Amino acid sequence: MTDASTTADPADDTGDAPRDFIRDIVHGDLEAGKHAGVVTRFPPEPNGYLHIGHAKSICLNFGIAEETGGRCHLRFDDTNPAKEEQRYIDAIQEDVRWLGFDWGEHLFHASDYFEQLFQWAEHLIGQGLAYVDDQSAEAMRESRGTLTAPGTNSPFRDRTPEENLELFQAMRAGDFPDGARVLRAKIDMAAPNINLRDPVLYRIIHAPHPRTGDAWSIYPTYDFAHGQSDALEGITHSLCTLEFEDHRPLYEWLIENLPVPSAPKQYEFARLNLSHTVLSKRKLIQLVEDGHVTGWDDPRLPTLAGLRRRGVPPEGLRAFIRQIGVSKVDSVVDLAMLNAALREHLNRVASRRMGVLRPLKLVIDTWPEGEVDWLDAINNPQDDTAGSRKVPFGRELWIEQDDFMEDAPRKYFRLTPGQEVRLRYGYLVTCTDVVKDADGNVIEVHATHDPDSRGGNAPDGRKVRGTIHWVSAEHGVAAEVRLIDHLFTSEQPGAGGADPLDDLNPAALEVLTGCWLEPALADATPAASGGETVQFERLGYFTADPDGSPASPVFIRTVGLRDTWAKVAAKGAS
RNA sequence: UGGGGCGUAGCUCAACUGGUAGAGCACCUGGUUUUGAUCCAGGAGGUUGUAGGUUCGAGUCCUACCGCCCCAGCCA
Numbered sequence: 001m002t003d004a005s006t007t008a009d010p011a012d013d014t015g016d017a018p019r020d021f022i023r024d025i026v027h028g029d030l031e032a033g034k035h036a037g038v039v040t041r042f043p044p045e046p047n048g049y050l051h052i053g054h055a056k057s058i059c060l061n062f063g064i065a066e067e068t069g070g071r072c073h074l075r076f077d078d079t080n081p082a083k084e085e086q087r088y089i090d091a092i093q094e095d096v097r098w099l100g101f102d103w104g105e106h107l108f109h110a111s112d113y114f115e116q117l118f119q120w121a122e123h124l125i126g127q128g129l130a131y132v133d134d135q136s137a138e139a140m141r142e143s144r145g146t147l148t149a150p151g152t153n154s155p156f157r158d159r160t161p162e163e164n165l166e167l168f169q170a171m172r173a174g175d176f177p178d179g180a181r182v183l184r185a186k187i188d189m190a191a192p193n194i195n196l197r198d199p200v201l202y203r204i205i206h207a208p209h210p211r212t213g214d215a216w217s218i219y220p221t222y223d224f225a226h227g228q229s230d231a232l233e234g235i236t237h238s239l240c241t242l243e244f245e246d247h248r249p250l251y252e253w254l255i256e257n258l259p260v261p262s263a264p265k266q267y268e269f270a271r272l273n274l275s276h277t278v279l280s281k282r283k284l285i286q287l288v289e290d291g292h293v294t295g296w297d298d299p300r301l302p303t304l305a306g307l308r309r310r311g312v313p314p315e316g317l318r319a320f321i322r323q324i325g326v327s328k329v330d331s332v333v334d335l336a337m338l339n340a341a342l343r344e345h346l347n348r349v350a351s352r353r354m355g356v357l358r359p360l361k362l363v364i365d366t367w368p369e370g371e372v373d374w375l376d377a378i379n380n381p382q383d384d385t386a387g388s389r390k391v392p393f394g395r396e397l398w399i400e401q402d403d404f405m406e407d408a409p410r411k412y413f414r415l416t417p418g419q420e421v422r423l424r425y426g427y428l429v430t431c432t433d434v435v436k437d438a439d440g441n442v443i444e445v446h447a448t449h450d451p452d453s454r455g456g457n458a459p460d461g462r463k464v465r466g467t468i469h470w471v472s473a474e475h476g477v478a479a480e481v482r483l484i485d486h487l488f489t490s491e492q493p494g495a496g497g498a499d500p501l502d503d504l505n506p507a508a509l510e511v512l513t514g515c516w517l518e519p520a521l522a523d524a525t526p527a528a529s530g531g532e533t534v535q536f537e538r539l540g541y542f543t544a545d546p547d548g549s550p551a552s553p554v555f556i557r558t559v560g561l562r563d564t565w566a567k568v569a570a571k572g573a574s
Numbered sequence: 575u576g577g578g579g580c581g582u583a584g585c586u587c588a589a590c591u592g593g594u595a596g597a598g599c600a601c602c603u604g605g606u607u608u609u610g611a612u613c614c615a616g617g618a619g620g621u622u623g624u625a626g627g628u629u630c631g632a633g634u635c636c637u638a639c640c641g642c643c644c645c646a647g648c649c650a
Contacts, residue, residue: 020587045650080649137648144646148576151646182648192577194646203648222650246578246645268579270643275585281650323598325587327580330643334585337599347612382612413610422608456608467608538609565610 017067020326022267026064026237035236038070041108042096043226045077046088046210049296049303050095052317052338053272053279059321060269061239062101073233074103078111079225081209089210091296095304100314106233110225111211113232117220118172120228120258121183121201125164129257130201131157132167133184140182143189144197150190151197157186171204174217178204183218187253195250199223227251231260238264241271242328272324273332276486277302278493278500292504293487297528299545299556300487300508309526310484311533311543311558316345332492342559346533346541351379351386354424354469355517355536355555357481359398361473362415364429366448367395372474375455377425389520393426396473398516400538403468404445406434409572413466415445421466424537428453428464469537476516479553482545483510515555523550533558 040061065072124130145151183202297305320341380386408416435444452459494500525531527543540560548554
């Protein structure tokens with residue numbers, strides 16, 4: 001046996017560190033001696049749950065820190081109390097930890113810096129680089145100009161620093177209602193980059209903040225809070241998505257004009273898009289709040305909570321993120337790539353079990369009534385250390401409806417009258433007869449067995465092409481099994497301005513009741529609660545769902561196995 | 575008809591300062607197999623968006639054009 005640990009595996013996330021244009025920059029800076037160490041940050045806004053797109057950012061930021069011996073901060077961008085909630089702050093931390101990353105002592109909030117940010121705003125005012133604007137939002141929009149036409153200066157643009165200071169302090173004191181005034185940077189209303197047309201730095205919001213309560217009635221905007229927070233934390237590389245490219249000049253303008261303790265650099269990469277799903281927070285919130293799914297952890301969702309509940313292992317998710325790379329190209333990753341990464345990981349680690357989803361009774365007429373044979377079944381053929389378990393075999397078994405055909409095509413290797421198949425880890429059986437109901441449906445299959453084939457070995461070495469899974473009718477555990485498919489039928493739901501809801505896949509969740517599982521599956525713990533994701537042989541990977549209980553177990557399919565027979569069958573049918 | 579980005583295989587990404595275009599996924603063959611899985615071997619698939627230019631030589635440099643994405647929140 002070769003040592004598996006020495007085998008290079010491109011999909012395993014313990015291999016060589018990935019390289020991409022961001023990491024090239026980081027390593028270049030390190031070699032040039034620009035920084036003592038690398039400091040990155042993952043900066044979620046706590047206004048929703050994390051999804052697989054965030055996983056890309058998390059793996060990038062925490063990954064770079066790990067690879068360079070630096071550190072990565074978890075910082076909540078909590079600058080808008082109108083949208084943010086403590087429950088999201090809690091859920092996000094759980095999700096990042098689950099993905100496998102640790103921020104140690106480095107948990108921060110933009111709100112930690114509110115006082116400092118306020119003082120820096122005053123500094124800008126003192127320098128004549130910011131002013132309080134009394135214009136309404138509509139007036140501001142009109143005077144901002146358009147993409148092709150320059151804006152015009154606000155009538156309040158030339159207030160004195162003293163007047164601005166007084167007004168800004170009054171804003172802080174809560175003297176004005178929401179929207180009455182804003183603090184704006186004084187840059188250039190004719191700038192071709194609209195972000196430089198006197199961007200808003202502070203706005204009045206009278207709403208309780210999850211962390212600062214009612215201490216503030218003004219809040220910094222993203223642009224004013226983000227870069228300065230980076231500077232305060234000594235972030236060296238501030239990584240964000242492409243839509244912030246236009247903000248970089250503003251990011252740099254603020255860093256240059258403020259007495260900040262460090263000068264972080266912003267770099268942008270393309271966000272993840274995944275086929276057959278949506279990854280915009282707005283759309284995800286809509287799916288949850290309008291009840292199209294059962295909650296943020298609905299297994300059909302691409303949220304980390306949903307993936308976790310579905311039994312997706314964090315290692316598999318990380319391998320996927322690794323495989324898709326990092327670039328500046330706005331692209332759509334095929335869901336097939338995620339599934340392949342999950343299968344690759346699960347194939348190596350998942351325990352094998354047997355379960356029958358759509359049961360058909362198989363009666364072995366030659367088997368002694370009442371006799372039970374406890375057979376050895378290997379837990380994981382890919383892992384010698386995984387051991388084996390005992391599986392009960394009896395006269396009456398459940399087999400998959402798909403594994404029997406009365407009139408089978410040529411290359412059908414499973415059960416069909418007169419054909420011998422192997423019952424996995426059990427015996428070789430030959431179909432002799434079928435029982436039908438009044439409508440002609442097969443409701444029971446009869447067979448004889450070869451008593452010398454215990455364990456599934458042909459005593460004379462004869463070839464038996466088909467092997468099917470089964471569950472003892474006497475010992476089987478009744479269960480509900482849920483099969484998950486694409487949430488949306490189209491590759492890019494909502495593309496071209498369409499309503500993504502029109503593409504919702506009604507078959508995204510298929511609930512099967514009356515399934516039978518081998519006894520070892522009783523009392524399984526859901527993956528989301530630290531339990532295992534196991535392989536049901538020939539069917540895919542499954543985990544227990546929290547909706548179930550030991551009395552009435554529910555399982556959910558993480559991902560199916562590759563199924564070339566399905567392709568062959570489909571071809572034959574067409 | 576402004577500004578910022580991006581175009582390499584069906585998809586996602588590689589290709590150090592210019593030197594014969596590669597990988598993973600997907601697809602197709604064949605082999606192994608007590609999971610029609612896994613594994614192994616092989617195959618197909620590119621005029622590197624287009625057109626010029628520089629060069630002995632261009633995916634890499636230059637010019638022009640085409641296409642797609644982002645920006646006119648007191649969201650992030």
